Every structure is written in structure tokens, then in C-alpha cells.
Amino acid sequence: MSKKSDKKRRNWGEIPSKLPSGIIDTHAHIDMISDWVDDINQNNLKKNRQPIDNPAIQTIARNSLKSNVINFIQCACDLPKINQLSNTLDSIEEVINLPLGAVAIHPNEAALHDGWSNPSPDGLIPVMEEIHKTNNLESSLAAVVEKLENDKRIRVVGETGLDFYRTAASGWPAQIKSFREHISLAKNYNKALQIHDRLAHREILEILQADIPPERVIFHSFSGDSAMAEFCTKKGWFLSYSGPITFSNNEKSQKALKSTDLNYLLLETDCPFLAPAPNRGTPNAPVYTANIAYFIAEFLDLNLDQFCQKTLSNTFKVLDISI
Numbered sequence: 090m091s092k093k094s095d096k097k098r099r100n101w102g103e104i105p106s107k108l109p110s111g112i113i114d115t116h117a118h119i120d121m122i123s124d125w126v127d128d129i130n131q132n133n134l135k136k137n138r139q140p141i142d143n144p145a146i147q148t149i150a151r152n153s154l155k156s157n158v159i160n161f162i163q164c165a166c167d168l169p170k171i172n173q174l175s176n177t178l179d180s181i182e183e184v185i186n187l188p189l190g191a192v193a194i195h196p197n198e199a200a201l202h203d204g205w206s207n208p209s210p211d212g213l214i215p216v217m218e219e220i221h222k223t224n225n226l227e228s229s230l231a232a233v234v235e236k237l238e239n240d241k242r243i244r245v246v247g248e249t250g251l252d253f254y255r256t257a258a259s260g261w262p263a264q265i266k267s268f269r270e271h272i273s274l275a276k277n278y279n280k281a282l283q284i285h286d287r288l289a290h291r292e293i294l295e296i297l298q299a300d301i302p303p304e305r306v307i308f309h310s311f312s313g314d315s316a317m318a319e320f321c322t323k324k325g326w327f328l329s330y331s332g333p334i335t336f337s338n339n340e341k342s343q344k345a346l347k348s349t350d351l352n353y354l355l356l357e358t359d360c361p362f363l364a365p366a367p368n369r370g371t372p373n374a375p376v377y378t379a380n381i382a383y384f385i386a387e388f389l390d391l392n393l394d395q396f397c398q399k400t401l402s403n404t405f406k407v408l409d410i411s412i
């Protein structure tokens with residue numbers, strides 16, 4: 090790694106210029122940013138570098154407004170974060186009138202709650218913690234139901250789905266069971282379903298169709314090809330594009346983007362992961378959804394203002410919010 094890129098990775102990227110109209114980040118984990126920055130700062134300390142800012146939730150929300158990212162869907166998908174979600178939404182509400190929450194047991198968490206932690210295809214060994222041992226899949230799903238019942242700010246069931254990369258095959262049946270339970274919950278509570286699909290396109294599409302999908306479906310951080318993009322948008326399912334769409338070597342997703350009906354296109358960061366160009370590798374936050382909007386509007390040769398308005402109205406539609 091060159092000195093220049095090393096320097097870049099340990100700092101926040103610049104705040105993007107203000108978009109001509111507002112957009113919403115449809116998938117963020119802003120409660121994970123602090124730990125992410127702590128890790129960077131521990132490394133900075135070891136190397137005698139200055140620490141970088143570790144902003145409070147309210148500051149993260151305020152910063153997003155600077156680039157006209159007017160809101161974000163805050164996603165809690167493990168038990169500790171689910172237990173904290175209402176507090177996190179309270180903090181967001183100090184800055185943004187209509188905080189938007191999402192809740193689910195992440196597919197990789199589902200496998201752990203069901204007792205599976207074999208080394209995964211990505212080469213890592215999943216860490217089974219006490220909370221996984223003391224809460225089986227059923228009781229962790231009960232925590233999702235409890236949130237859906239008690240916090241009306243939660244409008245999305247997600248992220249749920251299948252992850253055949255970070256979980257070994259022994260844990261896939263638990264993921265499938267959990268995914269099906271979440272499909273039912275989205276239908277029963279009339280929420281949008283937000284899908285995490287990692288190396289499991291075929292299985293996700295099969296289950297969704299076999300179980301009759303909820304009315305509103307989002308493929309978060311969409312990673313399928315053009316054929317899948319066409320298939321999904323013809324079904325009326327929404328595809329949400331994140332930072333990797335901006336990477337110059339991501340031809341597959343860029344082709345898929347060209348096949349995506351604009352009526353079903355959404356934008357997201359999946360922060361603190363997946364920072365878009367030009368800040369690849371730095372910590373991510375909702376404000377950088379603006380970089381993705383700039384990239385896609387230019388890539389598809391669209392009027393930026395109209396593109397932002399379109400993705401905003403798509404977001405309200407998928408959340409069933411009338412404006």
C-alpha cells in the first residue's frame with residue numbers, strides 16, 4: 090500500500106457537495122460507526138498518528154443533511170443492536186423528524202443462534218458469543234417481533250436473507266428457516282422486506298416466490314447481474330445500490346445498473362462498510378450516499394435533480410409513506 094492510500098484509509102472522506110434535492114440512504118448501521126472508528130484509532134495510536142473524529146449519532150445525522158441526504162434507514166440486525174434500536178432512533182429523532190428503523194436477525198447471526206460456527210467459505214471462523222448460546226433462533230426472532238410490536242418507527246423487516254459466503258453450509262438451513270420467518274413477519278406487519286443476498290441469488294429467488302413475497306421487497310446492496318436486475322424489477326422489487334457500484338472494476342454491477350428500471354432503484358451506504366469512491370476504504374456514513382447519487386446520475390447520463398427526486402419518491406413508495 091502506498092503512503093498516500095494509507096493516509097486516506099485512516100481519515101474520513103470529504104463531505105460531498107450538496108445535492109440539488111434530497112435523497113434517503115435506505116440502509117445504514119450508524120450505531121456501528123463508533124466501534125469502527127475506535128479500531129482505526131487504536132491502530133493510529135500504535136503508529137503515533139492523530140486520532141480521527143468519532144462523531145455522536147446526532148452529528149452523523151446532522152452531517153448527512155449537509156449533502157442533502159435527508160434521512161436514512163437505521164438497521165439493527167443482531168440482538169444487542171436490536172435491544173438498543175429504540176434508543177438509537179431516539180438519538181436520530183433529535184435531528185431528523187421521522188426516524189426510520191429496520192429490524193431482523195442477520196442471516197449470519199441466525200446460523201450462530203442455531204449453534205453453527207464452522208469455518209466459512211470466506212476463510213473466517215464465525216465467533217459464537219454468549220448471547221448466541223443463551224438465545225436460540227426462536228427467542229432471537231421473538232426479539233424482532235417485540236420490536237415490530239412496540240416501536241412504530243420501524244418500517245422495514247431486514248436485513249434478512251442468505252449468506253453463503255460468511256456462513257458454512259451447515260448453517261444454511263438455519264438461515265433459510267430464519268429468512269422464511271422474516272418473510273412472514275413482513276407480510277403480517279405490512280413492512281418492506283430488506284434482503285441480504287450473498288452468493289445465494291438462486292435460492293433467494295426460489296424461496297421468495299415459493300413463499301409469496303410481501304408487497305414491498307428491497308434487495309439491499311444489490312449484487313446480481315443484468316438478468317437478475319431485469320427479473321426483479323419486472324416483479325416490482327426494488328434494487329438498492331451501494332458503494333461498490335462506484336468502483337471502476339465492478340463491470341457486472343454496472344451492467345446490472347443499466348438494466349435496472351429507474352422506478353425500482355434505491356440508494357444506500359450500508360455504512361460503516363462499503364464507502365464509495367472516491368473514499369473507498371475509509372469509514373462510511375449516510376452523507377456519502379451523495380457520492381453514489383452523483384456517480385449513478387453521471388453513469389446513466391441522467392439529470393441529477395430529477396434522478397434524486399425519483400429515488401426519493403421510490404423510497405417513500407417502498408416504505409409506504411405518502412408525501
Ligand SMILES: [Zn+2]
Nearest residue numbers: 116164248359
Ligand atoms: Zn447491512
